[in-house]
Amino acid sequence: MARGGGGGGGHAHAEDVTEQEEATPVVLKKGPWTAAEDAMLMDHVRHHGEGNWNAVQRMTGLLRCGKSCRLRWTNHLRPNLKKxxxxxxxxxxxxxxxxxxxxxxxxxxxxxxxxxxxxxxxxxxxxxxxxxxxxxxxxxxxxxxxxxxxxxxxxxxxxxxxxxxxxxxxxxxxxxxxxxxxxxxxxxxxxxxxxxxxxxxxxxxxxxxxxxxxxxxxxxxxxxxxxxxxxxxxxxSPVSPSTPTGPMHPATPDxxxxxxxxxxxxxxxxxxxxxxxxxxxxxxxxxxxxxxxxxxxxxxxxxxxxxxxxxxxxxxxxxxxxxxxxxxxxxxxxxxxxxxxxxxxxxxxxxxxxxxxxxxxxxxxxxxxxxxxxxxxxxxxxxxxxxxxxxxxxxxxxxxxxxxxxxxxxxxxxxxxxxxxxxxxxxxxxxxxxxxxxxxx
DNA sequence: AAACAGACCAACCGCAACTAT
DNA sequence: GATAGTTGCGGTTGGTCTGTT
Structure with missing residues (x-):
């Protein structure tokens, strides 16, 4: 949960982003996520892993800012979430x-x-x-x-x-x-x-x-x-063992x-x-x-x-x-x-x-x-x-x-x-x- | 059945910390 | 050391659902 753990590294793409934005300003979407967006995000994470969220939009065309992607993944798409x-x-x-x-x-x-x-x-x-x-x-x-x-x-x-x-x-x-x-x-x-x-x-x-x-x-x-x-x-008692949903964060990284x-x-x-x-x-x-x-x-x-x-x-x-x-x-x-x-x-x-x-x-x-x-x-x-x-x-x-x-x-x-x-x-x-x-x- | 209030939930925003350049 | 970019956190907001009157 340390802050800024994966920070930095964005400079390699900074120019690309700038050029892209100058050419075609991307209007990022807000509001509730659709199933299609979820699928895109999940697919991206499946192939590239977590992190570098700002790259999601560039690589997938998903009209969401990195922040939103991270939030969506963390709060809803991440595996082992207990609902x-x-x-x-x-x-x-x-x-x-x-x-x-x-x-x-x-x-x-x-x-x-x-x-x-x-x-x-x-x-x-x-x-x-x-x-x-x-x-x-x-x-x-x-x-x-x-x-x-x-x-x-x-x-x-x-x-x-x-x-x-x-x-x-x-x-x-x-x-x-x-x-x-x-x-x-x-x-x-x-x-x-x-x-x-x-x-x-x-x-x-x-x-x-x-x-x-x-x-x-x-x-x-x-x-x-x-x-x-x-x-x-x-x-x-400790947290109930009967809470049924899924394994306990087996692969949750942090x-x-x-x-x-x-x-x-x-x-x-x-x-x-x-x-x-x-x-x-x-x-x-x-x-x-x-x-x-x-x-x-x-x-x-x-x-x-x-x-x-x-x-x-x-x-x-x-x-x-x-x-x-x-x-x-x-x-x-x-x-x-x-x-x-x-x-x-x-x-x-x-x-x-x-x-x-x-x-x-x-x-x-x-x-x-x-x-x-x-x-x-x-x-x-x-x-x-x-x-x-x-x-x-x-x-x-x-x-x-x-x-x-x-x-x-x-x-x-x-x-x-x-x-x-x-x-x-x-x-x-x-x-x-x-x-x-x-x-x- | 309609109106209202409260609860719940998802998402956004601003800020701070951190890292790379 | 300064700057830019990324990430994470906490606060807040707005929409939806649910229960009550």
Whole structure:
């Protein structure tokens, strides 16, 4: 997918073109392709191979510019293209990739054999519009969680995941490369997904496994593994092996990932698309608490409809937070039971800025805790300076989401009650949104 | 049945990166 | 190093299809 890979070489024909155009100006055709045009293009590629698209018009008389020829070939005529709607697994993978890469459609397409960047882009744009209009989170809960936690990559002086002392240096280097590849400050760097993609024979997305964040080198393993009941998200199978259409890009020339973001240069390291799905681990129905009707939630002043079920959960949460802070060697923020909430909710006892004992570190930890709390229970933390996780999707381009009238925080930090990755299940009920929290927003 | 809105899809456009001259 | 040409990418647009009122 490297740019300009076959560039140059056009000068040999430049004079011919000039002469030809001067003699008989060619009016190139636009619009939909006809079957005859397709046949001409396919025949040309069959005999001359891909590339040198501008020569197609000269050699075949096809009244299409090289750009159009390339696009037609890439998106429609190329062999091994997978037609039809996306499978749920593909949809989930797209969401995960989008969370990691932003609007890098071509890169995403490299992870979805048989799919084109245009296809993915169209899918995502329409899907995003639809979900945003419906007030649903853009990402499925597992992706939201991961994305939110990857926030810490902004703190490369602090992030254990970016630590060079970590074992698994290849992955660490990949992450380091990713961190230096434009993800430095404006967006979370790719984390586990990049790592997973760089590790053969792993589940597609490791953080979906029953023991998320279980990378041996990850200091986050401990708290999250121990409190996995909070994060035991749906185990997603890799892209369905049942997707019937054709072989997986056997001869596709450039599906290797020559980019450094994921540190993946070997197609074999791509997600095991043909791997048989692992057992699905279903969430208990009250994993995040039962969604409640928006009305009752609003009445409670929480806006969100998800609440921790009982004292036990609250205690476990507190314990988990303590462990989390133990890991990062910082005292946890004080947590006090919310008044009258039956202990089911916790409330940050921030008391404002004055408790800035740890200055920047404390602030960053609080930020992380906000994220964590927000994921476990959105009402537990105010979005405050929620980093533009949604903006991270922009990847320098803003038009895709720039039209959003939503606060960026409304996009990513939603916790859905559902665990399925299917479109209709993400963000169940749509009640668990920052924008629904009258107290906060 | 007609009108409308939304979803979907294909294609175009502008720009940037790259290579050869 | 400058320039021209090619390729690839991402954003956008316009047409068609489909579902709803």
């Amino acid at each position: 039809g709607s996306f499978s749920p697994d593909e949809e989930l993978l797209i969401a995960q990739l989008h969370a990691q890469l932003g609007n890098k459609w071509a890169r995403m397409a490299a992870h979805l054999p048989g799919r084109t960047d245009n296809e993915i882009k169209n899918y995502w744009n329409t899907r995003t519009k639809r979900r945003q209009r419906a007030g649903l989170p853009v990402y499925p809960p597992e992706v939201q969680l991961h994305l939110a936690l990857s926030k810490r990559c902004r703190y490369d002086d602090f992030s254990p995941l970016a630590s060079p002392q970590l074992p698994g240096t290849a992955n660490a280097q990949a992450l380091g490369a990713a961190a230096s590849a434009g993800y430095a400050s404006s967006r979370p760097a790719p984390l586990d997904l990049a790592r997973q993609l760089a590790v053969p024979n792993q589940q597609t997305v490791q953080f979906l496994s029953p023991a998320p964040f279980s990378a041996p080198s990850s200091p986050w393993k401990k708290p999250f593994a121990r409190n996995a009941q909070y994060f035991q998200l749906a185990h997603s 599906l290797s990932l020559g980019y450094g973001v994921c540190g993946v240069t070997d197609q074999s390291r791509l997600p095991p698309l043909s791997q048989s799905p692992g057992p699905r681990v279903e969430l208990p129905s009250n994993q995040y608490g039962q969604p409640t009707p928006p009305t009752s939630a609003a009445t409670a002043g929480l806006g969100g409809g998800v609440a921790l079920a009982d004292h036990q959960n609250a205690a476990s949460l507190e314990k988990m937070l303590q462990e989390l802070h133990d890991v990062i060697k910082v005292d946890p923020p004080a947590l006090v039971p919310a008044n009258g909430g039956g202990g089911a909710a916790l409330e940050r006892h921030d008391g404002g800025v004055p408790e800035n004992r740890f200055s920047g570190v404390q602030h960053r930890v609080d930020d992380d805790m906000d994220t964590l709390l927000g994921l476990v229970h959105p009402a537990l933390s105010a979005p405050e300076t929620v980093p533009p996780a949604a903006a991270s999707n922009h990847s320098g381009s803003t038009s895709q989401h720039s039209s959003d009238d939503q606060n960026p925080s409304t996009v990513d930090l939603h916790v859905a009650g559902g665990t399925s990755s299917s479109d209709q299940d993400w963000g169940l009920d749509g009640v668990c949104k920052w924008s629904n929290m009258s107290r906060i927003c």
